[in-house]
Amino acid sequence: xxxxxxxxxxxxxxxxxxxxxxxxxxxxxxxxxxxxxxxxxxxxxxxxxxxxxxxxxxxxxxxxxxxxxxxxxxxxxxxxxxxxxxxxxxxxxxxxxxxxxxxxxxxxxxxxxxxxxxxxxxxxxxxxxxxxxxxxxxxxxxxxxxxxxxxxxxxxxxxxxxxxxxxxxxxxxxxxxxxxxxxxxxxxxxxxxxxxxxxxxxxxxxxxxxxxxxxxxxxxxxxxxxxxxxxxxxxxxxxxxxxxxxxxxxxxxxxxxxxxxxxxxxxxxxxxxxxxxxxxxxxxxxxxxxxxxxxxxxxxxxxxxxxxxxxxxxxxxxxxxxxxxxxxxxxxxxxxxxxxxxxxxxxxxxxxxxxxxxxxxx
Numbered sequence: 001x002x003x004x005x006x007x008x009x010x011x012x013x014x015x016x017x018x019x020x021x022x023x024x025x026x027x028x029x030x031x032x033x034x035x036x037x038x039x040x041x042x043x044x045x046x047x048x049x050x051x052x053x054x055x056x057x058x059x060x061x062x063x064x065x066x067x068x069x070x071x072x073x074x075x076x077x078x079x080x081x082x083x084x085x086x087x088x089x090x091x092x093x094x095x096x097x098x099x100x101x102x103x104x105x106x107x108x109x110x111x112x113x114x115x116x117x118x119x120x121x122x123x124x125x126x127x128x129x130x131x132x133x134x135x136x137x138x139x140x141x142x143x144x145x146x147x148x149x150x151x152x153x154x155x156x157x158x159x160x161x162x163x164x165x166x167x168x169x170x171x172x173x174x175x176x177x178x179x180x181x182x183x184x185x186x187x188x189x190x191x192x193x194x195x196x197x198x199x200x201x202x203x204x205x206x207x208x209x210x211x212x213x214x215x216x217x218x219x220x221x222x223x224x225x226x227x228x229x230x231x232x233x234x235x236x237x238x239x240x241x242x243x244x245x246x247x248x249x250x251x252x253x254x255x256x257x258x259x260x261x262x263x264x265x266x267x268x269x270x271x272x273x274x275x276x277x278x279x280x281x282x283x284x285x286x287x288x289x290x291x292x293x294x295x296x297x298x299x300x301x302x303x304x305x306x307x308x309x310x311x312x313x314x315x316x317x318x319x320x321x322x323x324x325x326x327x328x329x330x331x332x333x334x335x336x337x338x339x340x341x342x343x344x345x346x347x348x349x350x351x352x353x354x355x356x357x358x359x360x361x362x
Contacts, residue, residue: 009034009045024051041065054182055191061174068171070147073179076129076164077136083334084159090132090316093164094199095146096125101198106162108152113160115150126194127166130184133318138168139178139194145169183318186215203312210309215317222319228332229325232314239310246299253299256291263289328354 012033016022024030028051036043041064048057062069081087094103097120104115124146128137147167155161168177180192189197202211221231263285271278286293314320320332329336335353344350 009036009043024049026051038062039065053191054180054188056179056181058177058179059174060170060177065173066171068144068169069173070167070169071138071140071175071177072147072165072167073127073129073136073138074163074165075153076150076162077131077134079131079155079161080134081132084155084161087132088161090130090201091162091164092199093127093129093148093150093166095120095127095148095166096195096198097122097146098125099195103199104148104150104164106150106152106164108160108162111152111154111160113152115148115162117147117149120146120148124168126196127168128196128199129164129166130199132316133184133321134182135184135189135196135199136181137179137192137194137196138166139180139192139196140168140170140175142170142172142175143168144171185318186212187219201312201316203308207305207308207312210305211313214306214309214313218313218317218319227325228320228323229329232332235310239306242306243303246303250297250299253292256289257293260285260289260291 012035014032016032022030030049032047032049034045034047036045041062044061046059048059050056058071060071076091076093079087088107092103092105094101102118102120104118106113106115122145124140124143126137126139127146127148128135130136145168147169148164150162150164152160153163178192180189180194180196182188184200186197186200189200202208218228218231218235221234222228226234264282267281267285268278271281285291292298317333322330323332324330325332328338335351336355337351338354339352341350341352
């Protein structure tokens with residue numbers, strides 16, 4: 001809720017000194033009105049900030065100008081996480097047009113790496129850029145097109161990051177653009193009145209209902225005042241209860257398959273030159289023994305969507321970001337690091353966590 005006023009526009013109201021900081025609290029709002037001479041005309045911009053919302057309202061008016069103009073956000077979002085590789089894995093820019101979403105992604109290896117400007121013509125609902133936990137978007141009902149591009153920037157002396165630019169195109173003015181800049185939290189994103197939640201990582205389409213259900217249960221359990229660490233333990237037991245019968249059935253089927261292995265080998269040896277007879281005899285053996293050849297893997301396949309959804313949600317949900325458990329575990333979205341190695345091990349990294357060691361021993 002700290003707003004610093006810096007803009008190429010000429011400030012009309014209120015009277016604010018350059019670099020002055022204004023604090024907004026509770027239901028406070030701040031309306032800033034600016035003007036900018038442009039090609040013989042004047043652009044008037046009115047921006048409204050709200051203390052209790054992640055939405056910022058921008059209103060533009062251009063007199064006597066018929067050519068299309070762009071409302072643009074440059075340079076994407078700064079990185080926020082220590083694990084840069086994981087952060088960039090989720091970094092993309094998106095455009096939404098009537099529930100259809102397109103995106104661009106840049107994984108720079110050189111400073112010259114770019115994604116050339118891509119234009120998406122037609123009614124455009126929003127353009128957005130995200131990193132692992134946050135999203136910035138421009139939303140409007142009057143846009144006639146969206147534009148995305150990306151370039152490379154040095155984050156430090158060794159690391160390159162993508163910087164995405166997003167634009168909404170307009171022909172008729174005045175126009176209103178809502179900017180949603182906030183966390184990737186499905187409940188908070190609802191305040192934008194859009195389908196921006198679809199840029200969140202819920203997995204493949206068949207898995208998404210499971211992922212959304214897992215996240216819903218997580219948030220509901222937290223409403224009871226439970227620590228997220230406790231909720232994860234509770235989830236472990238719930239998953240055990242749900243998948244237990246399937247796991248047991250798979251295990252029993254595997255044991256049955258082991259008991260008929262000697263007979264199977266005899267049949268395979270006896271009819272190794274007659275594949276048709278071999279298949280027939282094998283099916284007779286399965287039938288007489290009451291064994292289902294798919295009984296071992298089918299129960300496991302049934303529970304895979306649930307297990308995939310757990311991995312996806314637990315890995316990327318913002319609810320775990322900065323959430324403590326106990327002792328040295330102060331961020332459930334990261335490994336419970338007890339110290340860092342002075343060097344980086346390929347694939348493993350440089351973090352040494354305690355709980356994986358305990359798991360390995362147990």
